[in-house]
Amino acid sequence: MGLHEWLVMPFGLTNAPSTFMRLMNHVLRAFIDFSKTFEIECDASGVGIGAVLTQDERPVAYFGEKLSGASLNYPVYDKEMYALIRSLETWQHYLRPKEFVIYSDHEALKFIKGQHKLNKRHAKWVEYLESFPYVIRYKKGKENVVADALSRRYTLLTTLDSKLLGFYHMKELYANDEDFGNMYAACENGSFEKFFRYEGFLFKENRLCIPQGSIRELFVLEAHSGGLMGHFGISKTLSTLHEHFYWPQMRRDVE
Structure with missing residues (x-):
């Protein structure tokens, strides 16, 4: 059961700070080896999305973001795809030069790209995705531990922040x-x-x-x-x- 289903106190909404994420990325950047292949794992959970950039299964950067506005109402596949697009935008300077691997949880890419007629949002996302040199590998949710945990922690904190003054x-x-x-x-x-x-x-x-x-x-x-x-x-x-x-x-x- 999602936490937001029972925490119903009428308190104000504020944005979660990103200091921790910036500091972690600053520290981890020193471990990046541009001779190795980058790998992305993404996940979406409730009101948050998360992603981790790895090399040889070792994290080199983290990304987390609170969903707002229209993105809050996206279906599961769209939230998964949105998490990927936002991580590509964040790390494009690492990813454009050479082929990288995308690991997917809910097979959002297969679902969206398999549609006969794309809506404007999906078409824009697919066009952006295709500007990158990627290969995709599907990973079961229980195997996608880092990205899943990241998005769930982010979701928990942002949900509490929106409910508790x-x-x-x-x-x-x-x-x-x-x-x-x-x-x-x-x-x-x-x-x-x-x-x-x-x-x-x-x-x-x-x-x-x-x-x-x-x-x-x-x-x-x-x-x-x-x-x-x-x-x-x-x-x-x-x-x-x-x-x-x-x-x-x-x-x-x-x-």
Whole structure:
């Protein structure tokens, strides 16, 4: 179940900062070897798209973007294709000189290029795509781990930011938090065990760590009420929270 289906608090909308992405790309750029083949993996999830540029399966650049306007209502194939087009626009200076590989999740390219008559948007995308020297290989979603995780984390943060006023200030609580303070410090220069920082937030695998305080109560109450979908019992509430978030003793707080 998508997080936006039950977090229905009427708060304002702001854009997620891209500082983390810029810093990561600055660091990873040093590992680019222009004698090797570039590979792109893309994914779209909810309100966000993500892509990773690799060489020999090693990331050399990341891309993430929040969907807005008409793109929010694109069908799955269009969102997948849009993720590819935006990554091509972002990395065209790397990709135009020599042949590269595109890995696709939902086979968006096969679907769109297989239509007998393209609409204007699809025709524009295909024309742009064909200006690049690419080959395509299809990869199952479960194999497309990096791009999928990137887009899902981006989607989670942008969704919360659109629902919770001041959500981005939550990351200021980690340093002095009893549950996560030490782990947050340990992840300053990279991942530690299963924890890492993304956009200044602490994650355990793909679950957002929630520091102590009233924000935990808010998430429990919203998950328990089911938003506009009706009342959830303890088991369903815990399952909903566990899918997206992490904090010690979550079951105790739900019960």
